Amino acid sequence: xxxxxxxxxxxxxxxxxxxxxxxxxxFTRVGPxxxxxxxxxxxxxxxxxxxxxxxxxxVYALWSGLGIVLIAxxxxxxxxxxxxxxxxxxxxxxxxxxxxxxxxSAASPH
Numbered sequence: 001x002x003x004x005x006x007x008x009x010x011x012x013x014x015x016x017x018x019x020x021x022x023x024x025x026x027f028t029r030v031g032p033x034x035x036x037x038x039x040x041x042x043x044x045x046x047x048x049x050x051x052x053x054x055x056x057x058x059v060y061a062l063w064s065g066l067g068i069v070l071i072a073x074x075x076x077x078x079x080x081x082x083x084x085x086x087x088x089x090x091x092x093x094x095x096x097x098x099x100x101x102x103x104x105s106a107a108s109p110h
Contacts, residue, residue, distance in 0.1 A: 003049075003050050003053050003054060003109055004109075006046050006049050006050050007046070007047075007050045007054075007059065007062060007063065008066075009046050010042075010043045010044075010046035010047045010050065010063055011043075011062075011063055011066045011067055011070065013039045013040070013042040013043035013046060014039065014040065014043040014063065014067050015067055015070045015071060015074065016035065016039040017035070017036050017037075017038075017039030017040040017043060018036075018067065018071050019071070019074055019078070020032040020033075020035040020036045020039060021036045022075070022079060024036055047059065047063055053109060054107070054108065054109060055107050057107075058101060058105065058107050058108050061097070061098075061101060062098055062101065062102075065094045065095075065097060065098050066098065068091065068094060069091045069094055069095060072087065072091060
């Protein structure tokens with residue numbers, strides 16, 4: 001399986017876990033709380049697989065950057081959380097940084 005697909009699945013699992021964390025209401029709801037633990041376990045496992053072929057700094061930058069953007073988007077769309085202009089601009093810069101890593105970094109497989 002291509003390393004970027006594994007990393008994308010790790011980001012998706014982390015996003016599910018973090019969304020469930022919000023839905024767990026500080027771990028007072030059992031279903032979402034269990035989902036948090038399972039999703040993070042899957043995410044970290046998949047993340048560890050990517051470390052076989054990519055440097056930890058690049059993997060973590062991509063995983064956390066994409067996670068930030070996805071969670072902020074879900075927070076805005078699902079939970080009605082507000083995003084101001086600086087937050088949106090910051091996320092655009094994160095996406096730009098991810099693109100630079102992917103397109104130009106020798107540390108990232110192409």
